[in-house]
Amino acid sequence: MSTDYKNIFCSYNLFAFKDSKLQEKFNEWRRPSRLKHISAISILTASLYLIFSYITRSFIPADILPLATLVHVYLVPFILLLIALLAHFRVRYYLMTFLLVIAPIIASVGNMIIISKFDGYTTYQTELYLIIFWVFTVSGLKFIHALISGLFIYVSATISAYAIYPLNTEAFVLHHFWMIASLSFGILGGYLLESSQKTIFLKKEELEKIAITDRLTGLYNRVMFDKVISDELEKSKRYKRTFGLIMLDIDFFKDINDTYGHLVGDDVLIEFTNILKRHTRSSDTIIRWGGEEFIILSLEVNKEALMTLAEHIRKQVQEHDFKTVGKKTVSLGLTLNKKTDNINSILQRADQALYLSKNSGRNKTNFLA
Template sequence: MTDKQIDSYHHFHPNHFQNKRVEEEFNTWLASLNRLQISAVSFLTGTLYVIYSLLDHYVAPPQMVPMMTTIHLYLIAPVLFLISLLSFSKKLPELAVTLLLLAPIGASVGNLVIVANVDNPATYLTELYLILFWTFTVSGLRLMQATLSAFSTFTVVFITTFFLFPLPQELFIMHFFWMFSAFSFGLLGAYLLERSNKRVFLNHDQLERLAVTDKLTELFNRTRLDEILQNELDRSQRFGHAFGIVVLDIDHFKNVNDNYGHQVGDAVLVSIAELIKEHLRSTDKAVRWGGEEFIIIYLETNTDELLTLAEELRQKIENHTFEKVGDVTASFGVTLYNNGDTIASIIKRADSALYAAKEKGRNRIEFI
């Protein structure tokens, strides 16, 4: 999928899709991927802070070691380990993300406390640049979340090093430059990563849809039929909900192909599919079963409603004027779920009803 096609899914805001359903599916997909990333990165970062606290004993002034150990070992590292643990919790994922948003700010505040109390602050300022880059690129936060966290960190650091604990002018200038550079590169990296994730998702989503969609009619194909029916069988057996299926076959479709050609025949199939789509309720599913046969699965229905729906569609097809062909009709086999049905048994029953409709003159409905 090209950048132009990806942009067609977006609002002007780079963090959203124009299609709400696509956006929700992307958010769910990305959250499942980020869960492992957040857990692994938080655990690794917590471990590095533990190592950092050990290094403090060798590089820090002796009088600073207790405070630095408290910040690195007893405050920052435990929070990161907690985030790692919470990221896999089904009940508390929002808490993990909230803590992840706050962690860079907290780590920066801890660093600034150290910087304000040492004679050589440049040794410790580099942690701030890494925190900004970490927030954008590996933390697992979404683009807007990472931007909010990093901008808050940047603001806190700027105010502190300019107003509260001023650095020497030349050090502050270079410090600000590297802060700005880390923020800029991090933001660009996060933006490109977000776009890359969207491209991967849309390509993956497109491939999945192609795998279960009939190319000509854009209805579900036979591969998807078994999954739909099995889901409804399981649901009906568990909750006692009835569903019905309708098998419809275009009458004398071979004559259409023979007299008008296969291109016109394909156009008829597409028109039938469009009529079916217009007819479906929001919960119903339609499948091109093969050739000129279609299957419709009507959910939450009963015999009377099922027959009414089938009759409405039969009349819709009968009254439609098809280009070049004119009138086209279809025969319908209808059945309702029975306790103990399997995919094979319910389709066989509907197919038998369709055979009966054809035997009795076509352009009619038979129920078994």
Template sequence: MQKILQHILPFELPKGFPDEATYRLYKKWDEPARQVQISAITFLTALLYIIFSLLDKSWASDQVQVLMLRLNLFVTAPILLTISFLAYKKRFYTIVVPALALFPVFSMLSHAYIAGQLGNYFPFVTEGYLAVFWIFVVSGMTFRHALASASMASSILLVSGFYVMSDLDIYTMHVFWIFCSFSFGCLGALMFDRSRKAVFMSQQELHHLAVTDELTGAFNRNHLKSVLAQEMARDIRYDKTFGLLIIDIDHFKNINDTFGHAVGDDVLRKTAQILSASIRSNDTLVRWGGEEFVVIAIEVNETTLKHLCEKLRHKIEDDGFGAVDKVTVSIGATLFRKDDTRDALLSRADKALYQAKNKGRNITVSV
């Protein structure tokens, strides 16, 4: 369906996410806003149903008015208020959207039954057209749920109208207005869905730029602060020790002076690629500045930390760097201690790095 619509519509439809992780991030970002919208809209809709029930409806018999009153006050409004309350509670979100999608189906079945009891159904039929548009644009459902719900609601309106409306011209107009409400609603929902995903992807890009080093693609100092705060809190709470490595490219100034800054940039990029490919997926690589990188290695002890340092050092030493041929690094490493501040942890690793450099470079010092 999306491929067909893409040929018809003058704008680009929302595309799928590049990977499952991005989709999960979008859902996490999208759900709170939808919760607020669903909670507010269902509460307002319940209120409007109550007001409608209390209005004088001279076009309906007393028996039908009593039926409307009871149905709206004791069934429709309570269902909507329940959904509104559940939407307000985060833990119930997974059941709220399906429940909200089913509500218009029940509402349109009620609408069809009441319309069949009316001698003059014209003042009442508008509710059905509004309901379809409400599902798509106002309700806060995801597009998939809205499409399914609106399709079922529209089908009920079409079938019930066929039996209620004896005049073919009137039924033809009925079909036309359902088509209008469905098409406008669907288009509005698509545009809304597209704008939400575009805003999310823009925020993701901005966040990526804010925490990523442009040259190497590694994280930058801004991200290091948040990761350190997170790991320090995790270590204190769950006793999950982590280590911090500061890695310095040996004689990097000589590389720039001999081969030029363009080659120096290539060395930085290649070093970042090797380090990124050699650490675990849960570890974090940061460009600390200049020719220095930081690795935060989670859930390590003194032995595994030293093993990781040596693994990274040998990976760099054994790889080729084009015109430079051989590049080596010095590494200073330390484990987090419960009484450490961020500055104390970084300072201890930095002192270990200077010891490694003073001992001749291309070695690891762990303290």
């Protein structure tokens, strides 16, 4: 596990990542699977309520049957099926979440009213324990939302059994014990489930970063370049945007490796990377193309702005005193995108411009239209 991954792994608390952008990314990553889960479990739970109602209608007391039918056949299944329907409409996501929070509360309140009609403790009270466990481990709710719903059910059921429809001492103690057990198992299960999802997400983020990042410099690699340049070429055609491409090559870099060794060469590449980072905009994308070659993709520029940027970088490198090796220079090849460009054509022009810089004495900047 990398150091960055360890830092990120420790960056979330009981409910969410401390980094709001990372939390939003996690939510977006998890949302499609959650919606499928919520839809499926809501339909299953509604079906089980209907089956339960059918099974119990033959022996439930006649005076309680209308109320039980209202709760178990009409009210709770209707809300659950509505949730399952809303899970297919992203614009209704927050309404679906709200209903998913209150559905178990409504089911619990209905259950409490039903069991209040019985004299003393009844097996119908076990529905409350199952509802609490369902909220945390089955419903698909985020842990914080499950906690709100679960605690509300627990407090309401406790008050009901103690003050509103009081049970005798023995029944109350047993009932309260199973409520606490359900809540404890639910909270632990819900927390572990969400923690495991966060761990999987962070590992995925780390693997994706490894796949698109140059390990030495921390810059994007050629894999990411293909994606970035493809996106920008598409945007340039759609929105008529102009972007520039700068290809850079550290002059006589092979001599560094031959004279000082590859470790010193790596240090030079890292120093060079830091120069590029300091003297480019946040909107610019820096790529390590391979070896001592780099690419800068600069957005919303014309020829003059691109030349200014390139010359500024060239001078900064020329003036920099690299550790161990002293002074070094860089050659640059520049081009702007065209309407007819693809990845190969724009790269070829930048490479040809770089070739001109190297063959005209190095430490030069050339633009090729």
